[in-house]
Amino acid sequence: MKTINKFILSIGAVASMALGACTGDLDLMPTDPQKVTAGSFDEDPVGYMDRVMADCYLQFATYGANGNAAVSGTDGGMTTFQRALFILETIPTDEANWLPAADADYGLIQYGIASPSNTIMYGVYSRLMINVAVCTDFIQTVNNGYFNIPADQQWKADEYLRQARILRAAAYYYLIDLWGNVPYASDDTSIGSVPPQMDRAELFGFMTTDLEQVVAAYGSNASQSWGYVGKEVAEALLVKYYLNAEVYTGTPRWADCLRHAENIITRHKGNGFVASDGVATGLAKNYSTLFAANNRQYANGGSGDVHENLWVIPSDAERMTSYANSMFMIAGWIGGDQNAKYNQTEAWKSMSTRPEFAALFEWDSNMTNSNDQRVAWWCTADDGFSFSDLIYNQASWGNNGYLPIKYTNWNLDEYGDKMASQPNATKMVSNDYAVIRLAEIYLSAAEAYLQQGNSTKALQYANYIRERAGLQGWSAGEFNLDNLFQERARELYTENVRRTDLIRAGKWISGYNWTWKNQTLKGSDFPAHYNLYPLPSTIVSLAGMKQNPGY
Numbered sequence: 001m002k003t004i005n006k007f008i009l010s011i012g013a014v015a016s017m018a019l020g021a022c023t024g025d026l027d028l029m030p031t032d033p034q035k036v037t038a039g040s041f042d043e044d045p046v047g048y049m050d051r052v053m054a055d056c057y058l059q060f061a062t063y064g065a066n067g068n069a070a071v072s073g074t075d076g077g078m079t080t081f082q083r084a085l086f087i088l089e090t091i092p093t094d095e096a097n098w099l100p101a102a103d104a105d106y107g108l109i110q111y112g113i114a115s116p117s118n119t120i121m122y123g124v125y126s127r128l129m130i131n132v133a134v135c136t137d138f139i140q141t142v143n144n145g146y147f148n149i150p151a152d153q154q155w156k157a158d159e160y161l162r163q164a165r166i167l168r169a170a171a172y173y174y175l176i177d178l179w180g181n182v183p184y185a186s187d188d189t190s191i192g193s194v195p196p197q198m199d200r201a202e203l204f205g206f207m208t209t210d211l212e213q214v215v216a217a218y219g220s221n222a223s224q225s226w227g228y229v230g231k232e233v234a235e236a237l238l239v240k241y242y243l244n245a246e247v248y249t250g251t252p253r254w255a256d257c258l259r260h261a262e263n264i265i266t267r268h269k270g271n272g273f274v275a276s277d278g279v280a281t282g283l284a285k286n287y288s289t290l291f292a293a294n295n296r297q298y299a300n301g302g303s304g305d306v307h308e309n310l311w312v313i314p315s316d317a318e319r320m321t322s323y324a325n326s327m328f329m330i331a332g333w334i335g336g337d338q339n340a341k342y343n344q345t346e347a348w349k350s351m352s353t354r355p356e357f358a359a360l361f362e363w364d365s366n367m368t369n370s371n372d373q374r375v376a377w378w379c380t381a382d383d384g385f386s387f388s389d390l391i392y393n394q395a396s397w398g399n400n401g402y403l404p405i406k407y408t409n410w411n412l413d414e415y416g417d418k419m420a421s422q423p424n425a426t427k428m429v430s431n432d433y434a435v436i437r438l439a440e441i442y443l444s445a446a447e448a449y450l451q452q453g454n455s456t457k458a459l460q461y462a463n464y465i466r467e468r469a470g471l472q473g474w475s476a477g478e479f480n481l482d483n484l485f486q487e488r489a490r491e492l493y494t495e496n497v498r499r500t501d502l503i504r505a506g507k508w509i510s511g512y513n514w515t516w517k518n519q520t521l522k523g524s525d526f527p528a529h530y531n532l533y534p535l536p537s538t539i540v541s542l543a544g545m546k547q548n549p550g551y
Contacts, residue, residue: 041147046149049149061315079127081128082433083324084127091109092112093112094515095353095354095489096351096352099392100393100394110516112526122538125175128174135171142160169234177244177500181197183195230300242257258449262445268308283438285306287469288376288408289413292431296432315430317430325433331348331427333350343410343422345427352402354514355390357404357493360486361374361375374406375404385398392516409431410423435495439465440497455479459476462483509531527550529549533548
């Protein structure tokens with residue numbers, strides 16, 4: 001690739017980019033980093049285009065090609081897309097904490113405290129900008145004709161261009177959400193130039209316009225192969241952008257959020273969980289199956305007739321190493337005594353949940369059992385866990401919180417029961433990681449309807465989620481925006497939405513405290529400027545950027 005290193009350096013992410021093997025399950029061939037040059041494209045134009053597109057997906061699936069971390073100077077596994085987002089979206093909230101005492105920067109992040117010099121700021125920002133750079137470089141390489149694609153294969157190049165734009169918009173969504181004002185390089189940005197730092201609202205406009213164009217280009221075709229992105233993911237991202245538009249731009253976009261949410265919902269209705277009103281919602285019948293070892297069937301392009309997991313990051317226990325995604329979502333929580341329960345050999349004792357989050361669920365008087373399907377795989381008091389020692393270090397693990405686990409390395413049937421055939425216990429696992437699910441779209445639509453005054457439709461969609469979880473639906477008198485936000489927390493926990501939701505609900509800075517928020521045992525308010533993270537000092541210095549206010 002011709003432009004990538006200059007692009008990355010110009011945005012300030014000092015990284016060693018190695019273009020390498022994508023997950024073996026994707027229908028794309030591995031790439032030899034030493035051989036991917038424009039000069040060799042003529043040998044096999046379409047084949048090389050396939051391989052370079054695979055590298056765009058690689059950057060979302062693992063920390064780097066062939067075991068080489070893409071972000072230098074920080075832990076490789078930490079800078080994988082999913083885990084990087086988990087660090088800034090989940091660990092500072094009531095959902096999780098980080099226990100290893102040696103990770104000093106993590107230790108501050110779990111209190112919600114961030115500084116420009118924190119290496120985690122640098123690592124997460126660099127990961128997202130690398131993903132932007134790889135996708136933009138692919139787009140420019142195709143548009144500039146470097147692949148020399150034959151005319152009869154132009155359709156494939158056009159499809160890959162759409163996919164690269166979707167993936168880039170996904171990375172930019174989190175950059176806008178976490179840091180606000182970041183550099184923007186368009187498809188026409190000249191090689192080696194320094195992209196300008198753009199206002200958050202303006203960048204929001206650019207990215208939503210680009211996604212709208214992608215959706216329009218697909219027309220009525222919403223089919224999507226497993227492991228890839230397409231119209232479904234583009235619309236799901238637009239739902240996320242528009243749901244938070246008032247935070248990002250000052251102007252709500254509820255109607256636009258609903259337009260795309262309803263498109264997705266309509267396509268999925270007719271199969272899956274049947275709600276009390278007789279509607280086949282398109283949701284899986286059982287919550288746990290969405291995160292099981294055989295959850296591939298529930299992904300877009302999967303073998304089943306229910307495709308709740310709209311965008312997934314594939315995993316493969318034998319052919320891909322990633323200390324993130326579904327592997328991290330088991331190993332990061334459990335200890336050695338839990339290996340057999342989850343059928344995984346790796347156990348880190350690194351996390352637990354905070355008491356305020358656990359209390360959001362409907363428990364019995366001993367807080368051990370619940371009718372809520374969504375806690376079916378948690379470790380609670382029945383497993384010897386408690387909240388008796390709220391010191392967040394590994395020495396207190398087991399006494400400093402429950403384990404809110406949803407991923408397991410077991411094959412489950414459509415009702416959530418273990419099947420006869422099971423995978424071996426392994427370090428890596430083959431569960432797909434669900435980035436965006438249909439349940440999130442239903443809840444986002446419910447919020448948009450409620451904000452527009454249509455409480456009837458909002459209640460209907462919210463109750464689909466509750467009923468699938470095995471709970472009684474709300475009555476009209478019980479339903480309000482606060483309850484809906486709590487339902488989002490219960491349904492979407494550890495799916496990298498919590499901090500964003502708390503900000504949109506007006507509960508992040510003040511109005512809701514949790515254990516050790518702002519490094520205070522009983523929690524205390526954050527300074528007002530904590531709605532944005534600080535831009536990494538290294539990046540600000542290298543690229544001449546303006547730091548976010550208050551830092």
